[in-house]
Amino acid sequence: MAWTIRLDEVLCQGHGVCESEAPEIFVVPKRALTVTILAECPDDTQRSAVEAAVRYCPTHALRIEETD
Numbered sequence: 001m002a003w004t005i006r007l008d009e010v011l012c013q014g015h016g017v018c019e020s021e022a023p024e025i026f027v028v029p030k031r032a033l034t035v036t037i038l039a040e041c042p043d044d045t046q047r048s049a050v051e052a053a054v055r056y057c058p059t060h061a062l063r064i065e066e067t068d
Contacts, residue, residue, distance in 0.1 A: 001066055001067070001068070002041065002066075002067045002068065003041070003047070003064050003065065003066050003067060004040050004041045004064070004065050004067055005025070005037055005039075005040050005041075005042070005050060005062060005063075005064060005065075006062070006063045006064075006065050007034070007035065007037060007061055007062055008060075008061045008062075008063075009034050009061075010061075011059045011060060011061035012033070012034040012035055012059060012061035012062075013033065013034075013058075013059050013061075014028045014032060014033045014034055014035060015028075015057075015058050015059070016028040016035075017053065017056050017057055017058060018035055018053035018054075018056075018057055018062060019035065021049055021050075021052040021053040021056060022046060022049035022050050022052070022053045024038065024039070024042075024046065024049075025037065025038055025039050025042055025046055025049065025050055025053070026038065026053060035061075035062075050064065051064065
């Protein structure tokens with residue numbers, strides 16, 4: 001099953017926890033208030049890092065969505 005990352009830009013405050021958990025997937029630009037997702041549909045090798053980013057996001061702005 002495929003999966004994708006979803007970001008709620010209203011909730012995101014750019015804390016950068018996601019970037020520290022999965023730097024290949026997330027980046028918080030210096031002057032931005034929200035994260036940039038570098039790969040919305042990463043491969044399964046990144047799944048555990050993305051799950052950690054979702055779990056530890058202080059504002060719960062990230063989620064994983066299962067797709068067909």
